[in-house]
Amino acid sequence: MSSRALPRLLQAPAVILLLLWMLVPLGMTLFFSFIRYVLNNLRRPEWTTPSIENWRGFGNYEYVLYKAKDFWLAAQNSLIIVGSIIFVTVVLGLAIAILINRTFPGRSIVRVLLISPFFVMPAVNAVLWINMILDPVLGLNGLAVEGLNTMAASLREAPLLGQFFSLWPKIEPVSFRATQTAALAVIIMVSWQWTPFAVLIFMTSLQSEDQQQKEAAILDGVGAWAQFRYLTIPHLARPIAIVVMIQAIFHLSLYAEIEIVSRGNGNKNLPYLIGEFASNNIGAASATGILAVIMANIVAIFLLRIVGKSLMD
Amino acid sequence: MSVVGQSTKFSTVALPVLAWLVALVFFFPIFWMMLTSFKTDADAVKPEFLFIFKPTLENYINMTENYDYWRFAVNSVITTVFATAFSLFVGVSSAYAMAFNPGRHTKDILMWMLSTKMLPAAAVLYPMTFLTKSFLNLFDTHFLIILVLSLINLPIVIWMLFTYFKEIPKEIIEAGKMDGCSVWGEIKDIVLPLAWGGLASTALLCFIFCWNEAYWTVRLTTTDAATLSKLIEGNRAPEGLFFGRLSAVSTAAVGPIVVLGWFCQKQLVRGLTFGAVK
Structure with a gap:
């Protein structure tokens, strides 16, 4: 045995484990996506066992893409939810990172407070927001609106100004479980959780910004905006790309939040649709799964390219 | 950070205050959850007990009973x-x-x-x-x-x-x-x-x-x-x-x-x- 063979062999357990973890379930999904396979069907009991006899070719894909009504809606929702979360977290994250990238009293406490939401379990995040904060009756949302209405009502009684306040309409609290707003609720709660992630990464990156270059720019009388635009943004280009792509990969598979907010009503995304199909039509669920894998891979290729560049240096 | 010539009132007072505000807003839901955990279920939904209430450890003591x-x-x-x-x-x-x-x-x-x-x-x-x-x-x-x-x-x-x-x-x-x-x-x-x-x-x-x-x-x-x-x-x-x-x-x-x-x-x-x- 050469002196390097044994050390090389040490990577084998991890490789084998991950290979099994990836290939076995994915291979099965791929197979199921090409056969007719349902959990319950009284008329065609032969479809309830996965077998090559029930080969359907691209039939499941055809069904998912053209006949089942929810695929395009779910794909659209996935993209809207992921896109909005990324936009909010990157913009807020940049602003906050720049805001706290200076010395001021209590900076370390501010950092600790800011990063905390990121460690909250997704299930707790969703339960907390949808019940205790966004609920239109019992949550803070409802209480605040009610408070405003009571205030307006008492002001109406006031002499002189009462006339003016009687023009104020009674405000109705927004229900975040409704079809129109359920996606918004998910965007709010996930952005709350992931903005700290963006802040953390941008902040780390800002600290490695070339201060001499910055000071030279200031001496040359370069304005704050130009400094930001021509020094900070290029410096942050890679972290921004990484934040965007990591979030894309994570949020394309959002599930707990969707389930807890409204069980897919108004915010159904691809993972949720797969879950719905999987309650009976495994063939369709698998085909949707393969399509989701393809979507995630498009993002992943770009991410891997960027990460790969920094790998060996 | 030693940025030259930025010691205006705005950057030494207003920005740190703003930073603190942002941090408090982000931490608020967690704080709210912690605060509510010391209220009884009945008090938790009453607006009059929003911040001032009689704290209780009941919820923590009953955690096993209610939730295992x-x-x-x-x-x-x-x-x-x-x-x-x-x-x-x-x-x-x-x-x-x-x-x-x-x-x-x-x-x-x-x-x-x-x-x-x-x-x-x-x-x-x-x-x-x-x-x-x-x-x-x-x-x-x-x-x-x-x-x-x-x-x-x-x-x-x-x-x-x-x-x-x-x-x-x-x-x-x-x-x-x-x-x-x-x-x-x-x-x-x-x-x-x-x-x-x-x-x-x-x-x-x-x-x-x-x-x-x-x-x-x-x-x-x-x-x-x-x-x-x-x-x-x-x-x-x-x-x-x-x-x-x-x-x-x-x-x-x-x-x-x-x-x-x-x-x-x-x-x-x-x-x-x-x-x-x-």
Whole structure:
């Protein structure tokens, strides 16, 4: 045995484990996506066992893409939810990172407070927001609106100004479980959780910004905006790309939040649709799964390219 | 930060105040959850007791009665600890091999490992339930959850360890070889002591991810191996009648992890960006 063979062999357990973890379930999904396979069907009991006899070719894909009504809606929702979360977290994250990238009293406490939401379990995040904060009756949302209405009502009684306040309409609290707003609720709660992630990464990156270059720019009388635009943004280009792509990969598979907010009503995304199909039509669920894998891979290729560049240096 | 000529009132007073405000706004939901956990269920939904109320420990005392909290918490601890230990065990040997004895394909293997992390879980949900229920008979067992959690986190563990191991000068390893160190001796006596800090932060991060995992732990368990994620998702109290006890159990579920998270903020960046931002 050469002196390097044994050390090389040490990577084998991890490789084998991950290979099994990836290939076995994915291979099965791929197979199921090409056969007719349902959990319950009284008329065609032969479809309830996965077998090559029930080969359907691209039939499941055809069904998912053209006949089942929810695929395009779910794909659209996935993209809207992921896109909005990324936009909010990157913009807020940049602003906050720049805001706290200076010395001021209590900076370390501010950092600790800011990063905390990121460690909250997704299930707790969703339960907390949808019940205790966004609920239109019992949550803070409802209480605040009610408070405003009571205030307006008492002001109406006031002499002189009462006339003016009687023009104020009674405000109705927004229900975040409704079809129109359920996606918004998910965007709010996930952005709350992931903005700290963006802040953390941008902040780390800002600290490695070339201060001499910055000071030279200031001496040359370069304005704050130009400094930001021509020094900070290029410096942050890679972290921004990484934040965007990591979030894309994570949020394309959002599930707990969707389930807890409204069980897919108004915010159904691809993972949720797969879950719905999987309650009976495994063939369709698998085909949707393969399509989701393809979507995630498009993002992943770009991410891997960027990460790969920094790998060996 | 020493930026010249920026000592205006605006930047020395207004911006720090704004920073504090933003931080408080972000922390508020957690604070609110903690505060509500000390209210009775009845008080929790009354506007007159928003901030001023008679604090009670009732919710925490009754946690076992209402939610069977300890059973889920014990499951979370068991699965998280063992999954972290197992991924570190596999991860250390693999990262050692790749950092100190890289071959032509090391980079490709690393990239491929990372790509397994990007597989949408929902796509393989049914095969996983099918396999574990009908073939392997592992559904709802600690063993399965430990295995799944460690496999999910293995790529990140390997990547993090790899970046830490790369920082160890190769000469030290070579010197160890000269002195006749075995492979195991090299790992135990040279690599691990030198990368101790990196190892600890990798473990911490892996622990946090395992604890918070909410897809597989919810879908591959029913009762025996159900973790805190499952408890919360199962008891989401739709009408909000139980805000007090829900807050208590949530606080107890996330509290330890948030505190752990504070300690590894800096390492978190490396772990989350796969070493691309340090």
